[in-house]
Amino acid sequence: GENVEQHPSTLSVQEGDSAVIKCTYSDSASNYFPWYKQELGKGPQLIIDIRSNVGEKKDQRIAVTLNKTAKHFSLHITETQPEDSAVYFCAASRQRDDKIIFGKGTRLHILP
Amino acid sequence: GAVVSQHPSWVICKSGTSVKIECRSLDFQATTMFWYRQFPKQSLMLMATSNEGSKATYEQGVEKDKFLINHASLTLSTLTVTSAHPEDSSFYICSAEIPSGTQYFGPGTRLTVL
Numbered sequence: 001g002e003n004v005e006q007h008p009s010t011l012s013v014q015e016g017d018s019a020v021i022k023c024t025y026s027d028s029a030s031n032y033f034p035w036y037k038q039e040l041g042k043g044p045q046l047i048i049d050i051r052s053n054v055g056e057k058k059d060q061r062i063a064v065t066l067n068k069t070a071k072h073f074s075l076h077i078t079e080t081q082p083e084d085s086a087v088y089f090c091a092a093s094r095q096r097d098d099k100i101i102f103g104k105g106t107r108l109h110i111l112p
Numbered sequence: 113g114a115v116v117s118q119h120p121s122w123v124i125c126k127s128g129t130s131v132k133i134e135c136r137s138l139d140f141q142a143t144t145m146f147w148y149r150q151f152p153k154q155s156l157m158l159m160a161t162s163n164e165g166s167k168a169t170y171e172q173g174v175e176k177d178k179f180l181i182n183h184a185s186l187t188l189s190t191l192t193v194t195s196a197h198p199e200d201s202s203f204y205i206c207s208a209e210i211p212s213g214t215q216y217f218g219p220g221t222r223l224t225v226l
């Protein structure tokens with residue numbers, strides 16, 4: 001089955017700097033890669049996703065890149081702000097109705 | 113984005129009682145919903161996949177007789193924790209899938225069993 005590895009587990013970044021979180025997956029059939037942000041005591045919130053027919057996607061300060069050959073994808077947050085502090089999860093899925101496999105999460109701290 | 117609600121947001125119950133958690137897709141219909149549990153500082157663990165009008169598919173190690181799932185309509189799935197014990201205390205989160213395959217999550221339900 002699919003296995004998603006996520007690094008780092010904790011990341012501290014100075015406010016205004018960029019943050020990068022990296023994930024790898026094992027199942028070459030996976031074709032959908034969402035990223036979720038979870039704040040304390042809340043459910044995960046979808047922040048961006050990418051499908052395997054696209055190499056990069058950007059939404060304001062957030063971007064995701066996908067390298068299908070290497071089976072890895074990354075989340076990039078630029079100009080970080082205090083409200084970006086949260087736990088971020090990457091995930092992979094093969095198709096609709098199929099379960100999403102989550103990484104173990106990255107706790108992002110934005111330092112003032 | 114699509115909105116998913118859960119009720120209640122938190123519940124405290126005595127050991128041995130049953131607790132029902134509702135998951136609703138508010139502005140879309142979802143033929144497939146998912147139930148997860150999450151322990152502190154850990155990732156989400158899929159418990160079961162709930163399909164409208166059919167029996168849920170449980171992940172390995174999840175007791176189907178203890179965690180009863182009902183998906184009676186395209187906007188509502190329920191999870192009932194039967195004969196709850198302290199080790200069932202956790203954060204339970206549901207998600208609902210839109211036609212493109214994207215999953216949107218509810219706000220979660222914190223269950224504390226005394």
